[in-house]
Amino acid sequence: MLLLQCPYCGVNAEETELAAGGEAHLKRATVGDSDEAFEGYLFMRENKKGVHLERWRHAYGCGKWFLAARDTATLEVFGTYPAQTTEPPADVTENIRAKYPDWSWKETA
Amino acid sequence: MSNAVSALNGKTATGPVTVQELGLTGMVTLRGDFEDEGFAAAVTQLTGLQIPDVRQFQTDGVKTVLWMSPDELLVVLPYTEVNAFVTAMNDALAGSHYLVANVSDARAIFSVSGEFATEVLGKNAPVDFEASQFVAGMVRRSRVGQVAAAYWKLDDGSFRVVCFRSVAEYVFGLIATSATAGPVGVY
Ligand SMILES: [Zn+2]
Numbered sequence: 001m002l003l004l005q006c007p008y009c010g011v012n013a014e015e016t017e018l019a020a021g022g023e024a025h026l027k028r029a030t031v032g033d034s035d036e037a038f039e040g041y042l043f044m045r046e047n048k049k050g051v052h053l054e055r056w057r058h059a060y061g062c063g064k065w066f067l068a069a070r071d072t073a074t075l076e077v078f079g080t081y082p083a084q085t086t087e088p089p090a091d092v093t094e095n096i097r098a099k100y101p102d103w104s105w106k107e108t109a
Numbered sequence: 110m111s112n113a114v115s116a117l118n119g120k121t122a123t124g125p126v127t128v129q130e131l132g133l134t135g136m137v138t139l140r141g142d143f144e145d146e147g148f149a150a151a152v153t154q155l156t157g158l159q160i161p162d163v164r165q166f167q168t169d170g171v172k173t174v175l176w177m178s179p180d181e182l183l184v185v186l187p188y189t190e191v192n193a194f195v196t197a198m199n200d201a202l203a204g205s206h207y208l209v210a211n212v213s214d215a216r217a218i219f220s221v222s223g224e225f226a227t228e229v230l231g232k233n234a235p236v237d238f239e240a241s242q243f244v245a246g247m248v249r250r251s252r253v254g255q256v257a258a259a260y261w262k263l264d265d266g267s268f269r270v271v272c273f274r275s276v277a278e279y280v281f282g283l284i285a286t287s288a289t290a291g292p293v294g295v296y
Binding site for chain 2: 010011013014016060061062063064
């Protein structure tokens, strides 16, 4: 069972209260971008066995979207944070590195 | 004018835990920026109540203001006062970014009371109803069985449950059946 704390209402929401929204921190391709950029934005996704940054929605609760860092293999949660962020916050990154010292995110690697 | 009737017209299942559909009840969804002074002032002026803290509600016994999300409140008030309230709220908030919607006839509201009401609700929701965790004055949006619902706990230990009108029969049946089945001894 997966429990994620919603950063908006503080509830430790159980999986059935949540809706998964795929990979977090995608950057939208826009007018003038190449076909490759659009292909990447629309279709190319991380498919990690391990630490993954994801979007989740507290669908049956406050209804808000938030982001979560978790291990897809063990379901260990390293932290949840508001959707209005462009990269994982420092405390979440610290939690991940405490477990996986070599971890790096594609955007900061 | 047509004769307004609530979803289950006051249907009641009596027992150690009594489940009652509360009949016609005014319910208004309010959305806006809680930090905005104009919004907060309008809520306080027209309800007599403060905007509640996260997952809390404020009540004077007649009107209740419930925290539904960081930008959404549910106001519960007498059915006959709804239209005047919505008009007054629209007047007070005109020009700002807000939403006021009369959802009285789009929702169903229930009372769940009795010695093991907590257990009855706990059977159907992924929520910790332990008395020290779910205290009076608290509201929680989650689900009842398979459908979305919100519930809050009153000072007397009873609960109010709100769901969409279209699933009122399901929610009533589920809670009433769970009540008939007795307590499980968790709480
Ligand atoms: Zn939430």
